[in-house]
Amino acid sequence: MPSKKALVRRPSPRLADGLVTHIAREKVDVGLAVEQWEAYVAALRAHGWETIEVEPADDCPDSVFVEDTVVMFRNVALITRPGAAARRAETAGVEEAVASLGCSVNWIWDPGTLDGGDVLKVGDTVYVGRGGRTNAAGVQQVRAAFEPLGARVVAVPVSKVLHLKSAVTALPDGTVIGHIPRVDRPSLFPGFLSVPEESGAHVVLLGGGKLLMAASAPRTAELLSDLGHDVVTVDISEFEKLEGCVTCLSVRLRELYA
Numbered sequence: 001m002p003s004k005k006a007l008v009r010r011p012s013p014r015l016a017d018g019l020v021t022h023i024a025r026e027k028v029d030v031g032l033a034v035e036q037w038e039a040y041v042a043a044l045r046a047h048g049w050e051t052i053e054v055e056p057a058d059d060c061p062d063s064v065f066v067e068d069t070v071v072m073f074r075n076v077a078l079i080t081r082p083g084a085a086a087r088r089a090e091t092a093g094v095e096e097a098v099a100s101l102g103c104s105v106n107w108i109w110d111p112g113t114l115d116g117g118d119v120l121k122v123g124d125t126v127y128v129g130r131g132g133r134t135n136a137a138g139v140q141q142v143r144a145a146f147e148p149l150g151a152r153v154v155a156v157p158v159s160k161v162l163h164l165k166s167a168v169t170a171l172p173d174g175t176v177i178g179h180i181p182r183v184d185r186p187s188l189f190p191g192f193l194s195v196p197e198e199s200g201a202h203v204v205l206l207g208g209g210k211l212l213m214a215a216s217a218p219r220t221a222e223l224l225s226d227l228g229h230d231v232v233t234v235d236i237s238e239f240e241k242l243e244g245c246v247t248c249l250s251v252r253l254r255e256l257y258a
């Protein structure tokens with residue numbers, strides 16, 4: 001059944017200690033990050049999403065990046081096993097949240113690792129990035145979990161950025177967008193549009209043709225508006241300092257049965 005709920009998780013007071021892998025560490029203003037997070041949540045709500053706050057995980061600096069802990073396909077929630085061991089304690093609260101929403105729950109098991117940021121769904125195609133956080137066993141376990149439900153799982157190499165969705169996301173019409181210097185194999189996607197900024201590669205589909213994007217990609221916002229998309233922007237500068245993007249701050253639940 002169509003639903004419009006989104007999981008979010010309040011930033012930890014320890015946010016500034018979050019992991020950085022591909023970029024130089026910059027000082028994070030936690031107070032500003034909380035304001036930016038509240039504006040992000042307000043933008044989801046303004047576009048009809050009921051936001052559900054997962055119990056905060058104050059001891060986990062990266063817990064605000066809730067997308068990495070669970071992947072939804074239909075009513076099934078696949079609880080991940082994050083590639084960074086430091087993030088594994090984040091999954092317990094998310095598991096509780098999806099179970100209480102009536103999802104069927106499944107898990108990635110050792111030796112598999114998977115970060116939700118490595119999973120891009122385009123219709124029934126589920127692209128899984130095999131990179132620094134998601135391993136081959138993780139990809140196989142996504143296949144085992146979702147292919148019986150009708151998904152087609154396509155593995156994609158990721159070597160230039162943290163996650164697959166740091167490199168590419170998809171527009172409402174299914175076109176995959178990415179900033180070419182950060183995409184390993186653009187030819188793996190049937191329809192690919194190159195965008196001029198790295199953070200322009202990240203869109204959250206709000207519904208009704210609207211796209212949520214980071215304010216740091218004005219040229220991409222212009223390009224997408226010019227192609228007839230309705231762009232809404234939020235400033236997430238403090239999360240970008242930790243390799244976060246608009247996609248990783250929420251998990252949209254669009255097919256709940258409850």
Ligand SMILES: NC(=O)NCCC[C@H](N)C(=O)O
Pocket residue numbers: 018019020021062065067068084087116117118162163165166242243244245247248
């Ligand atoms: N899906 C995402 O893009 N997640 C961002 C995670 C950033 C966090 N600092 C990490 O390295 O795990």
